Amino acid sequence: MPGYVSAELTGAHYIDGDHATAEGAIAAGCNFVAGYPITPSTEVVERLAGRFPSTGGNFIQMEDEIASSIAIQGAVWGGAKAMTVSSGPGISLMMEHIGLAAMTEVPCVFVNVQRGGPSTGLPTLPAQADMMQARWGSHGDYEIIALSPNSPQECFDLIIHAFNLSEQYRVPVMFMMDESVGHMTEKVVIPPYNQIEVTPRRFTTKRPGEYKPFALDNGSMVPPMVKAGEGYGIHITGLTHDERGYPVMNAQIQDRLVNRLVDKILKNVDKITRVRDDGVEGADVVVVSYGITSRISMRAVRMAREKGVKVGHLRLVVVWPFPEQLVRQLARKVKAMVVPEINLGQVVLEVERCAAGNCNVVSVPHAGGAVHNPNTIYSAIMEAAG
Amino acid sequence: MTTKAGPKNPVERYLRMDRMPHIWCPGCGIGTTVNCFARAIEQSGVDLKKLAIVSGIGCTGRVAGYLSFDSFHTTHGRAIPFATGLKMANPELKVVVYSGDGDLVAIGGNHFIHAARRNADLTVFCVNNFNYAMTGGQIAPTTPLDAVGTTSPYGVCERPFNLPFLAKSCGAVYVARWTAYHVRQLTKSMIEAMDKRGFSFVEIITPCPTLYERRNRLGDGLARMEWFRDNSVIRHGSDTRYADIGFQEKIICGKFVDVDRPSLLEMTQAKLGDVVSHRRWQEMSRRQRRPLGEEATKG
Numbered sequence: 001m002p003g004y005v006s007a008e009l010t011g012a013h014y015i016d017g018d019h020a021t022a023e024g025a026i027a028a029g030c031n032f033v034a035g036y037p038i039t040p041s042t043e044v045v046e047r048l049a050g051r052f053p054s055t056g057g058n059f060i061q062m063e064d065e066i067a068s069s070i071a072i073q074g075a076v077w078g079g080a081k082a083m084t085v086s087s088g089p090g091i092s093l094m095m096e097h098i099g100l101a102a103m104t105e106v107p108c109v110f111v112n113v114q115r116g117g118p119s120t121g122l123p124t125l126p127a128q129a130d131m132m133q134a135r136w137g138s139h140g141d142y143e144i145i146a147l148s149p150n151s152p153q154e155c156f157d158l159i160i161h162a163f164n165l166s167e168q169y170r171v172p173v174m175f176m177m178d179e180s181v182g183h184m185t186e187k188v189v190i191p192p193y194n195q196i197e198v199t200p201r202r203f204t205t206k207r208p209g210e211y212k213p214f215a216l217d218n219g220s221m222v223p224p225m226v227k228a229g230e231g232y233g234i235h236i237t238g239l240t241h242d243e244r245g246y247p248v249m250n251a252q253i254q255d256r257l258v259n260r261l262v263d264k265i266l267k268n269v270d271k272i273t274r275v276r277d278d279g280v281e282g283a284d285v286v287v288v289s290y291g292i293t294s295r296i297s298m299r300a301v302r303m304a305r306e307k308g309v310k311v312g313h314l315r316l317v318v319v320w321p322f323p324e325q326l327v328r329q330l331a332r333k334v335k336a337m338v339v340p341e342i343n344l345g346q347v348v349l350e351v352e353r354c355a356a357g358n359c360n361v362v363s364v365p366h367a368g369g370a371v372h373n374p375n376t377i378y379s380a381i382m383e384a385a386g
Numbered sequence: 387m388t389t390k391a392g393p394k395n396p397v398e399r400y401l402r403m404d405r406m407p408h409i410w411c412p413g414c415g416i417g418t419t420v421n422c423f424a425r426a427i428e429q430s431g432v433d434l435k436k437l438a439i440v441s442g443i444g445c446t447g448r449v450a451g452y453l454s455f456d457s458f459h460t461t462h463g464r465a466i467p468f469a470t471g472l473k474m475a476n477p478e479l480k481v482v483v484y485s486g487d488g489d490l491v492a493i494g495g496n497h498f499i500h501a502a503r504r505n506a507d508l509t510v511f512c513v514n515n516f517n518y519a520m521t522g523g524q525i526a527p528t529t530p531l532d533a534v535g536t537t538s539p540y541g542v543c544e545r546p547f548n549l550p551f552l553a554k555s556c557g558a559v560y561v562a563r564w565t566a567y568h569v570r571q572l573t574k575s576m577i578e579a580m581d582k583r584g585f586s587f588v589e590i591i592t593p594c595p596t597l598y599e600r601r602n603r604l605g606d607g608l609a610r611m612e613w614f615r616d617n618s619v620i621r622h623g624s625d626t627r628y629a630d631i632g633f634q635e636k637i638i639c640g641k642f643v644d645v646d647r648p649s650l651l652e653m654t655q656a657k658l659g660d661v662v663s664h665r666r667w668q669e670m671s672r673r674q675r676r677p678l679g680e681e682a683t684k685g
Contacts, residue, residue, distance in 0.1 A: 031475075032471065032475050034467075034471060053658040053661050053662045058475065058654075060470070060471075060474060062467060062470075062500075063467075063496050063500040066464065066467070067464070067466075067467035067470075067496075067497055067500075068467075070460060070461065070464045070467045070468045070471070071467045071468065071470050071471030071474075072471055073460075073471065074440070074468035074469060074470065074471030074472035074473075074475070075471035075472065075474060075475035076471075077456075077472055077475075078471065078472045078473070078476035078479065079475055079476055080471075080475035080476075082471070082475070097461065097464070100460065100461055227476070228438045228456040228472060228479055229435060229436050229438070229456065229476055229478055229479050231434075231435040232456065233454050233455055233456055233457075235402070235450065235451055235458075236457070236458050236459065237450075237451060237458075237459035238459065238461055239459065246405060246451070247451065
């Protein structure tokens with residue numbers, strides 16, 4: 001990082017995905033980050049530690065990832081836009097607090113620069129094996145949103161989107177990078193800050209005494225917020241709670257709360273879904289991919305097209321919530337779907353479930369440590385095309 | 387709740403009366419500490435709007451839920467890092483962490499020592515009832531040697547923490563210990579602790595008649611208070627190294643540490659304030675030499 005950079009970095013840059021993520025967070029209005037060093041994500045917090053004094057943000061290196069993942073939630077209640085950054089082992093430690101953020105509806109972002117696992121695994125090499133953990137890792141039923149960028153430019157653009165979604169739905173958003181994207185250096189264009197769309201936090205218009213922290217208004221499934229220190233005297237708990245935020249230990253309140261937490265995401269799948277469609281219409285075979293693997297898939301798709309195969313490419317930019325309807329409809333139109341991912345088959349399970357036997361679903365697994373060889377995906381496409 | 391004639395609780399305005407009755411057992415000392423805290427708030431004149439209470443999990447973890455300020459009932463052991471983030475994001479707040487011994491120094495021990503080391507701008511009240519009460523009386527890192535708990539039926543064979551010594555050696559600027567019997571002294575200490583900048587810590591020894599006292603045949607809540615009265619030794623300024631608590635041995639109470647050291651917030655503001663003003667100066671002088679925006683495109 002250069003010795004000095006001004007607060008706004010509008011212009012073209014040659015930076016890696018980790019640095020682009022840090023810049024995108026700043027552009028999104030993030031002003032609190034707590035983190036703990038871990039490869040391959042550390043550059044994100046290093047950049048922020050250097051940049052935040054100029055942009056008015058706070059960075060604190062906590063004693064562990066458990067502390068980081070809850071310090072950000074304290075900061076959110078203090079009025080900040082907050083995120084934490086880690087990789088597999090650290091994200092595993094954060095799981096309880098991802099559940100807390102889901103339960104107490106704290107808008108925040110968890111960046112996971114994925115590396116090979118399980119356990120310490122391959123600290124410096126890529127994987128996409130935390131996708132199911134991102135979705136289900138904490139205990140209990142809940143829904144989160146997960147985004148998967150495939151380039152440094154997208155790290156910048158999508159982390160802003162991640163913050164916006166977290167505010168819109170009051171939900172923790174998982175930003176599922178991987179070592180390749182994090183350490184890949186490419187051109188990143190940062191637009192003028194006043195042209196960047198940032199979703200502000202929705203604060204209540206009610207006065208203290210009238211406001212209930214988890215009461216819905218205007219038909220929304222997402223309650224408006226307040227911050228500490230304004231006289232509302234809110235109570236926030238990870239226990240099952242009613243509209244006042246008070247703990248209530250019974251099945252009715254549990255049913256109402258947990259269903260709303262899940263429904264506010266699942267009933268808005270159409271709004272949240274974001275895919276990139278490359279020649280899916282009229283294709284016989286469709287490659288479904290996300291993150292770095294989508295770039296390898298592009299090459300394989302081109303190779304297959306050169307052989308005259310009608311192959312499309314559907315890239316999941318938002319992986320969770322899963323675009324269920326879209327995949328269901330697609331399954332009725334194509335012969336096969338090919339799902340390459342740098343794990344032993346995680347998102348492919350969802351594709352299979354939604355295809356419901358209407359087309360062939362082919363997993364192209366990779367245990368991690370490298371990206372796929374395009375030929376492997378190409379062969380799977382050719383075989384599926386028959 | 388139905389309204390009843392009769393005297394009102396004098397600290398009612400600090401409590402969430404719509405949550406009464408509370409869950410604590412008869413003879414439990416936590417309510418006593420909350421009473422002291424309410425009076426400390428009243429006497430200190432702290433801005434109630436700017437007061438935030440953060441608790442972890444356990445019997446004392448429920449304190450946040452009964453106080454009428456902004457209050458957060460977080461996860462087990464993590465009240466301190468939550469509070470650290472809250473305070474950093476909104477330095478105007480007075481942030482009080484109010485939790486139990488198991489929560490703060492067993493599962494939360496790492497956060498406790500680091501918050502003290504950083505001199506984080508937090509006041510920490512640790513209610514020490516010598517065991518995990520919410521889960522039925524298991525031993526804690528504070529259970530005195532030889533005392534009995536459900537997970538140590540033959541008596542504890544590990545040495546407990548000496549919390550004032552731990553807090554002091556990690557850098558706390560205020561350290562005191564009282565029992566639930568010492569309501570006036572405790573109230574005064576709470577006021578002093580909240581008045582400090584940096585990491586202030588008060589340990590409060592309380593009865594747990596349902597579990598710790600019953601299993602160790604130490605009598606009911608009242609008997610325990612009498613025991614505290616007869617067996618506490620007030621030694622202000624005492625060397626915390628000698629503040630260990632042995633099973634049914636004298637309890638050293640008092641204010642042990644009251645020093646001034648720049649807090650995390652003060653240190654951060656001083657350091658980064660310099661950096662930012664220096665950089666602004668650099669930027670201004672650079673802009674005089676080059677057209678605006680040129681440096682930005684270099685990345």
